Amino acid sequence: MNAEIIAVGSELLTPARLDTNSLYLTGQLNDLGVEVVTKTVVGDDLERLAAVIQQAVRRTPIVLVTGGLGPTEDDVTREAASRALGRPLEFRQEICEAIEARFARMGRKMAEINRRQAYVLAGAEVLPNPNGTAPGQWIERDGTAVALLPGPPAELKPMFEAECLPRLRRLVPPLVIRTRFYRVAGMPESDLDQLISPVYRQYTNPVTTILAAPGDIQIHLRARCTTEAEGERLLAEVGSQIEALLGDRIYSRSGEPLEEVTGNLLRRAGATLCVAESCTGGLLAERITSVPGSSEYFLGGFLVYNNRMKSSLLGVDGELIARHGAVSEPVAEAMAAGARGRTGATWAVSLTGVAGPGGGSENKPVGTVVIGLAGPKSARAQTFRFLGSRERVRAMAAQTALDLVRRALSES
Amino acid sequence: MNAEIIAVGSELLTPARLDTNSLYLTGQLNDLGVEVVTKTVVGDDLERLAAVIQQAVRRTPIVLVTGGLGPTEDDVTREAASRALGRPLEFRQEICEAIEARFARMGRKMAEINRRQAYVLAGAEVLPNPNGTAPGQWIERDGTAVALLPGPPAELKPMFEAECLPRLRRLVPPLVIRTRFYRVAGMPESDLDQLISPVYRQYTNPVTTILAAPGDIQIHLRARCTTEAEGERLLAEVGSQIEALLGDRIYSRSGEPLEEVTGNLLRRAGATLCVAESCTGGLLAERITSVPGSSEYFLGGFLVYNNRMKSSLLGVDGELIARHGAVSEPVAEAMAAGARGRTGATWAVSLTGVAGPGGGSENKPVGTVVIGLAGPKSARAQTFRFLGSRERVRAMAAQTALDLVRRALSES
Numbered sequence: 001m002n003a004e005i006i007a008v009g010s011e012l013l014t015p016a017r018l019d020t021n022s023l024y025l026t027g028q029l030n031d032l033g034v035e036v037v038t039k040t041v042v043g044d045d046l047e048r049l050a051a052v053i054q055q056a057v058r059r060t061p062i063v064l065v066t067g068g069l070g071p072t073e074d075d076v077t078r079e080a081a082s083r084a085l086g087r088p089l090e091f092r093q094e095i096c097e098a099i100e101a102r103f104a105r106m107g108r109k110m111a112e113i114n115r116r117q118a119y120v121l122a123g124a125e126v127l128p129n130p131n132g133t134a135p136g137q138w139i140e141r142d143g144t145a146v147a148l149l150p151g152p153p154a155e156l157k158p159m160f161e162a163e164c165l166p167r168l169r170r171l172v173p174p175l176v177i178r179t180r181f182y183r184v185a186g187m188p189e190s191d192l193d194q195l196i197s198p199v200y201r202q203y204t205n206p207v208t209t210i211l212a213a214p215g216d217i218q219i220h221l222r223a224r225c226t227t228e229a230e231g232e233r234l235l236a237e238v239g240s241q242i243e244a245l246l247g248d249r250i251y252s253r254s255g256e257p258l259e260e261v262t263g264n265l266l267r268r269a270g271a272t273l274c275v276a277e278s279c280t281g282g283l284l285a286e287r288i289t290s291v292p293g294s295s296e297y298f299l300g301g302f303l304v305y306n307n308r309m310k311s312s313l314l315g316v317d318g319e320l321i322a323r324h325g326a327v328s329e330p331v332a333e334a335m336a337a338g339a340r341g342r343t344g345a346t347w348a349v350s351l352t353g354v355a356g357p358g359g360g361s362e363n364k365p366v367g368t369v370v371i372g373l374a375g376p377k378s379a380r381a382q383t384f385r386f387l388g389s390r391e392r393v394r395a396m397a398a399q400t401a402l403d404l405v406r407r408a409l410s411e412s
Numbered sequence: 413m414n415a416e417i418i419a420v421g422s423e424l425l426t427p428a429r430l431d432t433n434s435l436y437l438t439g440q441l442n443d444l445g446v447e448v449v450t451k452t453v454v455g456d457d458l459e460r461l462a463a464v465i466q467q468a469v470r471r472t473p474i475v476l477v478t479g480g481l482g483p484t485e486d487d488v489t490r491e492a493a494s495r496a497l498g499r500p501l502e503f504r505q506e507i508c509e510a511i512e513a514r515f516a517r518m519g520r521k522m523a524e525i526n527r528r529q530a531y532v533l534a535g536a537e538v539l540p541n542p543n544g545t546a547p548g549q550w551i552e553r554d555g556t557a558v559a560l561l562p563g564p565p566a567e568l569k570p571m572f573e574a575e576c577l578p579r580l581r582r583l584v585p586p587l588v589i590r591t592r593f594y595r596v597a598g599m600p601e602s603d604l605d606q607l608i609s610p611v612y613r614q615y616t617n618p619v620t621t622i623l624a625a626p627g628d629i630q631i632h633l634r635a636r637c638t639t640e641a642e643g644e645r646l647l648a649e650v651g652s653q654i655e656a657l658l659g660d661r662i663y664s665r666s667g668e669p670l671e672e673v674t675g676n677l678l679r680r681a682g683a684t685l686c687v688a689e690s691c692t693g694g695l696l697a698e699r700i701t702s703v704p705g706s707s708e709y710f711l712g713g714f715l716v717y718n719n720r721m722k723s724s725l726l727g728v729d730g731e732l733i734a735r736h737g738a739v740s741e742p743v744a745e746a747m748a749a750g751a752r753g754r755t756g757a758t759w760a761v762s763l764t765g766v767a768g769p770g771g772g773s774e775n776k777p778v779g780t781v782v783i784g785l786a787g788p789k790s791a792r793a794q795t796f797r798f799l800g801s802r803e804r805v806r807a808m809a810a811q812t813a814l815d816l817v818r819r820a821l822s823e824s
Contacts, residue, residue, distance in 0.1 A: 013448045015439035016623065018430050027427035036425045037460065041451040048449065048471070055467060059460070209428065275694075275715065281701025282687075282694030285715045289693025292769055292802055300721040303687065303697045303712035309755065313712065343721065357704055390704055 001172050002037045003029050004060040006052055008068035008077050009151060010043035021066050021156055028160060032168055033175035033224060034062060044074040046083075053084035053146070061144045062168070067151030069134035071114045077148055078137075082121055085139060085146065089119040095126060099133050124148075127163040131155045138167060145171060175224055178231030180206075180239050181255035182219040184246055185403040192217055192246070199241045206234050214392050215399035216258065251406055258402045259287045259294075265409040266297035271346035273405065275301035276314055276339035278326070279353035279369060284398040299343045304335070310352075314338030327352050327364050329381035332372030336381070340374040347408065348374045349401050350381075355390045369397040373404055413584050414449045415441050416472040418464055420480035420489050421563060422455035433478050433568055440572060444580055445587035445636060446474060456486040458495075465496035465558070473556045474580070479563030481546035483526045489560055490549075494533055497551060497558065501531040507538060511545050536560075539575040543567045550579060557583060587636055590643030592618075592651050593667035594631040596658055597815040604629055604658070611653045618646050626804050627811035628670065663818055670814045671699045671706075677821040678709035683758035685817065687713035688726055688751035690738070691765035691781060696810040711755045716747065722764075726750030739764050739776050741793035744784030748793070752786040759820065760786040761813050762793075767802045781809040785816055 005026070007019035019041050026036045037060060042049045049068070056063045068077030082089045096118035103110040117134050120126055127136030127147070132155040137148040147164055149156050184192060189212035196219070200208035206223035221238055225231040243250060251261050266273055275285050281303060288298050302313045307326050310316040316334040324330045332350050340348035353369030360366035367388070372381040382404070386396040417438070419431035431453050438448045449472060454461045461480070468475045480489030494501045508530035515522040529546050532538055539548030539559070544567040549560040559576055561568050596604060601624035608631075612620035618635035633650055637643040655662060663673050678685055687697050693715060700710050714725045719738050722728040728746040736742045744762050752760035765781030772778035779800070784793040794816070798808040 013438065013451065014621070015435050015442060016621065018432070018435065020430070023427050023430065026425065030427060037455055037457065038464070039425065039453040043449055045449065051467075051471070052450070055463075059463070209426075211428065277694070277697075278712075280698075281706075281710075282689070282697030282715070285689075285694030286692075286698045289717065290803070290806075294693070295717050298693075298717050300690075300715035300717040300725065302714060302725075303694070305701065305707050305710050305712040309712040313714075313754070342725070391702065394702075 001034050001062065002060050003034050003062035003064065004038045004040070004056040005036055006049075006056060006063065006065045007039070007041045007151075008044065008049060008065060009041075010045075010074075012041045012067075013043050019066075021151065021153060024153070024157060025064055025066070025160065028165070029062075029168075031175075031177045032165075032172050034168070034172055044068060044076055046076040046080050049076055049080035050083040053081055057084065057144060057146060062171070063144075063146045064149060064164075065147065066149045066156060069117065069136070069148060069150050071111070071116050071133065075116070078116075078119055078121070081137070081139070081146065081148055085121065087122040087124070087139070090122055091115075092118050092120050092126065095120065095135055098135075102133060127159055129155055129159055131158055136163060138163065140167070143171065174226070176226060176228050176231050178206075178223045178225070178228060178235055180221040180235045180253065182221075182239075182242065182246075182250050183252040183255060183258070184217045184219065184249050185215060185251050185258055185399060185406075187217065187246075187249055189217055195245050196242050199245065200238060203234070203238055206238055208238070214388070214395040215403075218255070248407070248410065251403065258399065258406065260291050262402050262406045262409070263288065263291050263294055263297060265406060266347075269346075269409055271409070272297050272299050272344075273347045273349065274299045274339050274343040274345035276304060276335040276348060276350040276372075277301065278304050278310070278335075278351055279355045280351045280394050280398050280401075281305060283394050284349070284351060284401050287398055287402065299345045301343065301348075302339055310335060314342070325364065327354055327368055327370055329370055329372070329383060332370040332381035333374070333379045334372075336372035336374035337379045340379075346376060347405060348372075349405055350374075351397055351401055353393070353397060355393045355397075357390055367393050369393065369400075371397070371401050371404055373408060375408060413446050413474065414472050415446050415474035415476065416450045416452070416468040417448060418461075418468060418475065418477045419451070419453045419563075420456065420461060420477060421453075422457075422486075424453045424479075425455050431478075433563065433565060436565070436569060437476055437478070437572065440577070441474075441580075443587075443589050444577075444584050446580070446584055456480060456488055458488040458492050461488055461492035462495040465493055469496065469556065469558060474583070475556075475558045476561060476576075477559065478561045478568060481529065481548070481560060481562050483523070483528050483545065487528070490528075490531055490533070493549070493551075493558065493560055497533065499534040499536070499551070502534055503527075504530050504532050504538065507532065507547055510547075514545060539571055541567055541571055543570055548575060550575065552579070552583075555583065586638070588638060588640050588643050590618075590635045590637070590640060590647055592633040592647045592665065594633075594651075594654065594658075594662050595664040595667060595670070596629045596631065596661050597627060597663050597670055597811060597818075598661055599629065599658075601629055607657050608654050611657065612650060615646070615650055618650055620650070626800070626807040627815075630667070660819070660822065663815065670811065670818065672703050674814050674818045674821070675700065675703050675706055675709060677818060678759075681758075681821055683821070684709050684711050684756075685759045685761070686711045686751050686755040686757035688716060688747040688760060688762040688784075689713065690716050690722070690747075690763055691767045692763045692806050692810050692813075693717060695806050696761070696763060696813050699810055699814065711757045713755065713760075714751055722747060726754070737776065739766055739780055739782055741782055741784070741795060744782040744793040745786070745791045746784075748784035748786035749791045752791075758788060759817060760784075761817055762786075763809055763813055765805070765809060767805045767809075769802055779805050781805065781812075783809070783813050783816055785820060787820060
């Protein structure tokens with residue numbers, strides 16, 4: 001079954017704003033087995049909106065209209081839908097009273113202008129709005145449904161879930177959705193796709209979607225079936241092949257970010273972690289501490305943004321820096337060992353590198369990053385070369401450092 | 413003058429993707445004085461796309477279609493436009509040869525399927541595509557223009573700028589755009605709007621747009637005039653009133669982020685900065701070091717994620733922590749002083765607080781953050797209460813700390 005989404009509001013036609021409600025609605029509709037076939041954004045223009053609604057209703061059985069239900073002259077959705085569907089607007093005293101009561105609860109008097117929100121298309125079901133003044137409307141005839149919904153997400157989402165989902169389930173044949181959500185570190189997207197596309201291309205169900213961020217790839221599998229067991233069987237069939245190909249590069253099977261997975265490993269091992277960051281300037285620690293409860297395993301660490309700080313805060317020998325350069329494996333190793341010694345953490349991870357755009361040399365071009373890791377048994381360091389902007393190099397470096405800690409914990 | 417944008421591609425109708433090309437195109441069109449009045453996203457569906465193009469051309473003088481110009485069966489834009497505009501498709505040998513030559517340059521042979529890309533609507537101007545195989549098309553009649561453009565941004569943008577802008581300038585009366593871009597810290601959006609809306613609401617030109625992030629508000633003024641001088645006069649008229657109302661809460665008049673403004677003040681003063689972060693866990697340093705060249709004024713610092721680290725790394729007296737608690741002004745002050753002493757920086761800023769979701773108490777609820785600042789003359793600390801999620805509390809805390817450093821540097 002097909003649906004169209006129409007978003008109303010001139011602010012959605014500016015260079016800085018997109019209609020993101022449609023992403024939420026598309027996800028909800030897809031979960032019912034409904035495909036979105038057209039999305040339209042229209043300004044606060046009565047004639048144009050009426051024409052768009054009319055065209056949508058003629059060609060598509062489910063039409064969701066968001067926005068334009070406010071109290072001002074700019075809010076034209078009620079009037080446009082009335083024209084498009086050929087149904088007059090009727091004043092409903094009980095809606096007006098509900099809006100008045102809402103204002104009264106906030107200790108205010110309803111403005112006269114809000115009476116506009118009490119008009120409803122003839123024959124429409126009113127969708128209550130516990131989170132705002134504008135009620136929604138549901139107009140259904142001959143298997144075609146039009147919903148008028150408020151634009152603010154905090155009003156739209158609860159209304160859609162409470163009022164539209166049950167009504168849509170009546171219209172649409174039932175469907176079960178099962179999903180699996182892998183996350184993979186340490187692999188470029190193109191390599192990953194080359195490796196696993198021969199598997200997932202064989203299946204149209206589950207649908208496989210790959211989303212890539214620097215150093216972090218998400219693989220979503222989404223099976224649509226008539227029973228849960230059938231969905232799980234399909235996910236297992238495709239998932240087991242993907243898992244066999246990717247091995248321990250998969251760090252999560254249920255979508256948690258790497259900082260959470262690594263944190264859970266530390267907690268489980270009763271271990272603690274500290275950092276010594278140069279080129280990432282706090283980004284690694286920021287990610288680690290973005291997880292609530294990270295103080296159980298994260299002690300803190302050192303930001304050493306020049307050579308003097310590497311020596312004075314971490315005790316890295318100035319001669320070592322002079323001999324090998326600040327961006328070198330011996331220095332990264334000494335940074336990690338110094339941080340571990342000064343904090344007493346079980347593990348210490350260090351980063352030193354050239355984030356760019358300046359500071360590169362022939363031997364150590366922009367993007368060169370050395371990551372050190374000191375643990376209960378030994379300290380070691382490894383050199384990486386990341387491509388791209390300063391932001392991307394720093395993101396890749398922090399991600400790779402987290403992944404090295406994860407791997408060390410998985411091995412030990 | 414009005415325009416419509418039609419984006420083609422079934423992938424743009426999934427829950428994870430939005431048509432972002434339209435933001436770029438809207439900005440470009442607005443700069444010409446053209447308003448976007450409708451945006452539509454259609455899947456790879458010939459009938460539906462043909463109907464959408466036909467409706468758009470009937471009601472709007474400029475119609476930009478993006479995507480669907482590739483070589484596969486899924487790419488239906490050429491055929492749909494042919495039907496909608498009633499113009500047959502004609503094979504152009506010279507386009508086919510250009511595509512063959514492009515493949516040859518990459519040492520490959522053109523696939524037979526790419527011949528589809530050499531079909532052009534009768535009477536269309538061909539828009540060369542130096543960045544891909546699909547040429548664009550421009551169809552103009554009686555002051556109405558339709559452009560067929562490739563979907564990949566790296567192909568679309570150069571083609572739009574080289575081919576469409578000059579053609580649109582012929583159709584549209586000339587216009588000059590002047591902008592001003594304020595950034596403000598330390599004020600909630602609602603307070604700011606209440607203060608300055610009596611000013612900017614008086615003007616439809618310049619248009620004022622307010623964008624708010626936690627602790628950071630952007631105010632864009634955009635004047636559209638026939639001369640530069642007139643544009644600057646309008647910006648100065650509105651801008652001077654806004655500046656008078658907001659005073660030193662404005663930290664930038666040209667859009668730089670706070671970390672860059674603060675960094676420039678440090679550089680100009682020949683001063684250095686270090687941090688001692690607890691609840692923000694590296695976020696403040698990460699922001700400071702996101703600016704290229706920040707090593708000129710940023711030395712580094714300490715991440716002290718528990719009481720023991722505050723004492724061992726910064727020398728904060730354990731008794732002080734026991735007496736006042738880790739989240740207190742005396743401790744924040746001691747953290748800043750300790751960091752300053754250990755690094756030799758001119759300024760040290762410290763953060764200690766309850767980021768949540770756990771860890772709050774009646775006296776120190778979630779969102780309580782104390783920021784300390786130690787400088788050449790003295791050390792002081794101030795307590796704040798931020799609302800919202802862990803992420804928001806941390807973001808507000810880092811922003812406020814940066815703004816305190818900025819203010820201290822502006823005063824000194």
